[in-house]
Amino acid sequence: MTDNNQNEDFLSLVRAEFERADRDGDEYTRPWLDLDVAAYADYREGRSGRLPAPFGDDPAARAMMEGVQGLPVLCLAGGGGQQSAVYSLLGAQVTVFDLMPAQLAADQAAAAHYGYTITTVQGDMHDLSSLPAGRFARVHQPISTLYCYNLAKLYAGVWRVLQPGGLYLVDFAFPLLYMADDLGWDGEGCCLRVREPYRRGEIWESADGRLSYHQGQPIGEYHHLLSDIVNGLIQAGLTLRGLWENPRPDRPIANLPAGKSEQRTARIPYGLTVLAVK
Numbered sequence: 001m002t003d004n005n006q007n008e009d010f011l012s013l014v015r016a017e018f019e020r021a022d023r024d025g026d027e028y029t030r031p032w033l034d035l036d037v038a039a040y041a042d043y044r045e046g047r048s049g050r051l052p053a054p055f056g057d058d059p060a061a062r063a064m065m066e067g068v069q070g071l072p073v074l075c076l077a078g079g080g081g082q083q084s085a086v087y088s089l090l091g092a093q094v095t096v097f098d099l100m101p102a103q104l105a106a107d108q109a110a111a112a113h114y115g116y117t118i119t120t121v122q123g124d125m126h127d128l129s130s131l132p133a134g135r136f137a138r139v140h141q142p143i144s145t146l147y148c149y150n151l152a153k154l155y156a157g158v159w160r161v162l163q164p165g166g167l168y169l170v171d172f173a174f175p176l177l178y179m180a181d182d183l184g185w186d187g188e189g190c191c192l193r194v195r196e197p198y199r200r201g202e203i204w205e206s207a208d209g210r211l212s213y214h215q216g217q218p219i220g221e222y223h224h225l226l227s228d229i230v231n232g233l234i235q236a237g238l239t240l241r242g243l244w245e246n247p248r249p250d251r252p253i254a255n256l257p258a259g260k261s262e263q264r265t266a267r268i269p270y271g272l273t274v275l276a277v278k
Helices: 003-024 037-044 059-065 083-089 101-114 143-147 151-161 226-235 261-267
Strands: 072-076 093-098 119-122 136-141 162-173 181-185 190-193 201-205 217-223 239-246 271-277
Touching: 003 101, 003 217, 037 083, 059 162, 059 239, 059 271, 072 083, 083 093, 083 101, 083 136, 093 101, 101 119, 136 151, 143 162, 143 217, 151 162, 151 226, 226 239, 226 271
Parallel strands: 072 093, 072 136, 093 119, 136 162
Antiparallel strands: 162 271, 181 190, 201 217, 239 271
16 A cells, blocks of 8 residues: 555545534534633733633743734644634634635634634645745644644645744644553542553554554544654754643642542643744
């Protein structure tokens, strides 16, 4: 099988997953239609120094969104009417690039709801050749890196479409923990069991929900190494500006009932946010 056929097989799995998610109404397919428009106007016009929900005090989001009014912004593999709504309410000129027509339709639905105009482009994140070189001052990519099988291609495309000095925010599943089995709360702590080797590769899932590189069926997700995430940016010509766990350990932790999902997220980061500059 050629690499092109393998890649198309992988993307077919991604398409099937998003078609299922759209049918089921998963969270990342639902546009944000309840944003505080007045609060965003106050932040945009300098009457408030606090970025409104849902990003709030997130340092990477603040770096991306401060002074974004009038700037060209790319929401990369970030359809669904979420990040595009935030940037549009902040006055940016927004383009959304996504593999799935239904995700792009959600961005257009959010635009119609709030009364702004956006550009939507259908395509694969591994090939950004349909976008102009040096066009964007910001590129914001959510956790869609789960569906990236080649970080080098992704990063090279981002470098090409960014303006000099442009910022790239990209989210990942936390590399050191994503493939571990979650055994839940044992009364004293959250337990993980690491069965799989720490390596890059296509992720498979067994009937009982365990993730591996070889058992069950491929699910259209890809595991990235922390070194690939950071070194790939450097090799692409981007400079690291910051790196944060999600949820961040500097956020206050309330008294949480044992066994609840909040206990896990208070102890084990599930995401990693990276900020880079061209």
